[in-house]
Amino acid sequence: MAQYRIVSGSVAVISIQNPPVNALSAAVREGLLLSVRAAASDPLVRSVVISGHNGPFCGGADIKEFGNVSHLESGPHLVEIFESVEALAKPVVAAIEGFALGGGLELALACHYRFGHSEARVGLPEVSLGLLPGAGGSQRLPRLLGVRAALDMIVTGRHVAAGEALKLGLLDRLTDGNTVDAAVRFAQSAEGKPLDDRRLGNRPCPPLENIDAFFEEALIHARGRARGAAAPLACVQAVRGAATLPFLKGMELEKRLMETLMTSGQAQASRYCFFTERGAARWTTPTGARWDTCRARPISTAAVIGLGTMGRGITVALARAGLSVVAVETQEHQLDEAQRAVSRMLKGGGGVSYSADLQAAAGADLVVEAVFEDMAVKEEIFKQLSSVCKPGALLATNTSSLDIDRLASCTLRPEQVLGLHFFAPAHVMRLLEVVSGPRTSPQTVAAAMQLGRRMGKVSVAVGNCPGFVGNRMLKPYLEQAYFLLEEGASPELVDAALEEFGFPMGVFKMSDLSGLDIGWRVRKEEGLTGPGVTADQPMRTRRGRRYSPLGDLMCEEGRYGQKTGRGWYLYDRPGARVARSDPWLRSFLEEYRERHGLLARRIDQQEVLERCLYALINEGFRVLEDGVAASPQNIDAIYVFGYGWPKHRGGPMFYAAQVGLARVLEGLEKYHKAHPDSPHLQPCSLLRRLVASGSPPIHKWSEVVKGHRSQL
């Protein structure tokens, strides 16, 4: 687990060996400490190089051990090992290839010199795991870089490229060649030289003026960005310790803060997200296809049909992944504008050609249709693509809710039809829902999942149903928010509750951002509003269920959200982003309630959260029951990476487990009793069964799900 060898007569090379990322597991820690002691006691050894075996230096502490305190406590502790490294009376050089992250960089900081490959990256990303750099990183980095630069790295957790790390003084030298060889040569040149000044634990932190004001401001800033996460604030406290306390006292503070974080629900949730993100690559589909039994055909050319906002973003995402893309827009004026916009985003041409003719898609391996949400238009395009495109080409739609199977039926190659549901802006958002219908072939899914990875997306394979997974679950959430307005809440109250929970924006601000007219169009297609609804129908009931026409009424007033400068909030001008409360809306809601005989009551944030989130979670259980998502982890990945669900709360299904399934069930029962005309509040049978089976942990839910028959 740590290889030890002597090279060039006097240099001990200690190589961390734990593929794939050389994480610091108990066995590695054991090996590392033994090796350091061996180097210390061998009189022939005059210097030491620490490297990673087979490429990467070290991905940090072994995150898999974090859930288990006995694992964490077995083997020597990182702090103890790093102290031994720093105290060594022989120069120690870290040879960093690939990455040095978290505990990996903390190890490098304990070394006396740091050599990096020019393509390496370094960082302290513990904050995104709900932690802080708890093996001396929060104390050594500020002593090396100064408080400002260290605080930025620690609070954001960002990866820093080698070039920047050199400029910051984090790396001493860079090489384009073999890092270990260069480090060995350097170590030999440093043999016998004094090391006191190279030990960061001996150094004071570079002084900073107005230190109290600096940290007060840093805390306010971190609190604003943390959205309820504790780790960023603890990071600020720890760095303040580095700036104001002697090293050993700072280390004690770091340890206390780390112990609190490590055992917190937030760290557990963040860790869960880390593995959930990676687990999505091991996909399965409702038809039984699996990631490890299908070979993907490579995709190197793509066509995008329709160059509105989504089509442009998709073009950029594909081009950035190295595909050669032809972007097709049949409306000439839109084509020119799109070409300029895409070129701007790509900062140049970037392998994209443009055409106004669908025939241009003929040679593509993959076509992504991204025209507006109109089934008839999409059906026509799929019919044409079926004959235009080469055999074997995959035909994808970027619809956010329409039936993939219906589109597949318009083609002569239904097994090659799928949904690629990108999220706006498509070149930025990490999530991709890969939607397969009953006839989509496993190879098609495999190719799409592989492409998603190339684009740097978290790709989640889901089944076909209205809204797929994400938007299907969003519907009951939105519906409850509307109902709450009818019952007496304001958009500000609902949004404040959700933002305090950790969403970047509440449901009404989100609705203003994406445009109220989108949902209006969908409701018209579904026959819930518009000309198909006769005057004798009750306004607040559809198909025997409670219905809120509030969104429709807003659209009839021309209030589409940010784009019209008015929605649930008021904006300075169309397209402006800063939401202000609108007195008009207050009167509008009062008049609406009066017209419908609704008595406004006092609603608190707790009710907002329970009504909106439990309804969404309940639909999540239905999604699992139907087999549309393969696992609760996949649902959580969708919500964290596509819908702004706060990472430190793990995703809706994880949150339900953390709250307690019995409590969620009880809440739903209570609210359904009070609102029997709202079926989304009726607890789903899977939730009941899970509670009846003693609320097993989330990774065992699949055993209960298996008892259900998939409806797909």
Ligand SMILES: CC(C)(COP(=O)(O)OP(=O)(O)OC[C@H]1O[C@@H](n2cnc3c(N)ncnc32)[C@H](O)[C@@H]1OP(=O)(O)O)[C@@H](O)C(=O)NCCC(=O)NCCSC(=O)/C=C/CCCCCCCCCCCCC(=O)O
């Ligand atoms: C950039 C990466 C490293 C690589 O990316 P990529 O090449 O794309 O590969 P991936 O698909 O991401 O990963 C490949 C597989 O490797 C697994 N993996 C990755 N990193 C780790 C890791 N650090 N540990 C374990 N496993 C890891 C990954 O899951 C993949 O496997 P699989 O597909 O899931 O099977 C990228 O992977 C990356 O970014 N990794 C994470 C880097 C990171 O965040 N590092 C920081 C880790 S935290 C840390 O280092 C902390 C250090 C200080 C610890 C101090 C401990 C003190 C404990 C005191 C508390 C006491 C508690 C007291 C309790 C009580 O009260 O009793």
